[in-house]
Amino acid sequence: MSGPVDVFDPRALAARRRRALALGPETFLLDRAVEDLLDRLGAVKRRFGTVADLGTPTDALRAALDGAGMVDRYFAFGPAERADVDAVVDPEILPFAPQSLDLVVSALALQTVNDLPGALAQIRRALRPDGLLLAGFLGSGTLQELREAFAIAESDTLGGISPRVAPFADLRDLGGLLQRAGFALPVTDVDRVVVRYGNPLALLNDLRRMGAANPLTDRRRAPLLRRTLARLFEVYTERFSDPDGRLRATFEIAWVSGWAPHESQQKPLRPGSAKMRLAEALKVPEGRLPGGDGEAQ
Incomplete structure (x- = not known):
């Protein structure tokens, strides 16, 4: 029996990263993520010994952590396209x-x-x-406008649709994955960033320079037809333009954090271990909730 088909094509991912380097990387989203990660780590108020950076596309995170003095030993693991990696690794192994x-x-x-x-x-x-x-992913709402515009454009010009925008993970799914992996105190939240462009072509150019063009295994291999591209631009402009004519593009950075279990960590109370009844804590008569006639269960 054959195994499951990979959603992402590793060779395509590497090619996209190489092209981004050749074009000159666009880093505004990564810069925001690095700054946010630094703020979140600063809130922990702890200095870390051995730190592994897994796959961050540039050395921006290394520079930020070194500058903040939060870590003792930093090691970068990632693709060969990143020049400063300490070891080239496959993220699956x-x-x-x-x-x-x-x-x-x-x-x-x-x-x-x-x-x-x-x-x-x-x-x-x-x-x-x-x-x-502590990691930031592209979340499920990323490029929702482009996904919709592509679907309509391909349906109108080709009679069907193909995968064009990656199916990024949903925030609720990420929380469940952390728990399944055995992390304690898992936390997830999302930073939604809306970027405005003069035209859809400027967005597509930014995606190429981010190394974020279509890396899906099931992507359509034939070049994008001119009529499909023209219809894409029409749909995007019709549906996602602001009053001033500029176009919206949504990016989501889904943040996850989780701890390896330790006896010092806060643990939930056992059922029935409370030392005060709810009515006593709220200072209301037993069996009544403030602001309504419903009974406290």
């Missing part, structure tokens, strides 16, 4: 020894891992007790 890391960070890289549950499980095993994972 991580080289980390069990309980060898205090912190794993990643900015805008893990959304194209085919076996994300497996990668999270490997990261969890690599963390020492009370070690932290």
Whole structure:
């Protein structure tokens, strides 16, 4: 029996990264993610010993962490296209020894891992007790306008649609994956960024310079037809333009964090262990809730 088909094509991903370097990378979204990651890590108020950066496309995170003095030993693991990696790794097969890391960070890289549950499980095993994972992914709402415009344009000009925009992970799914991988105190939230463009071509050019053009295994291999591209521009302009004529493009950065379990971490109370009744805490008569006639259960 054959295994599941990979959603993302590793060769296409590498080719997209090489083209982005040749064109000159567009880093505004990555810069935002790195700044946000630094702020989130600063709120932890802890210095970390051994840190692994998994797949971040540039050295921006290394520079930020070194400048903030938050870590002792930083190692970059990622694709060969990143010049400063300490080791080239396949994100599906991580080289980390069990309980060898205090912190794993990643900015805008893990959304194209085919076996994300497996990668999270490997990261969890690599963390020492009370070690932290902090990562930002492209979330499911990313490029929702482009996805819709492509679907209409292809349907109108080709009589069908093909995968054009990657199916990024939903925030609720990411929380469940953290729990399945064995992380304690999992937290997820999303940073939604709306960027405005003069025309759809400017958006497509930015995506190429981000290395974010279509990397799907099931993508249409034939070149995009002129009539399809023209219809795409029409639909995008009709549906997603602001009053001033500029076009909206949504990016979501889905943030996840989770800790390797440790006895010092806060734990939920056992059922029935409360020392005060709800009515007593709210200072209301037993069996009544403030502001209504419903009974407290």
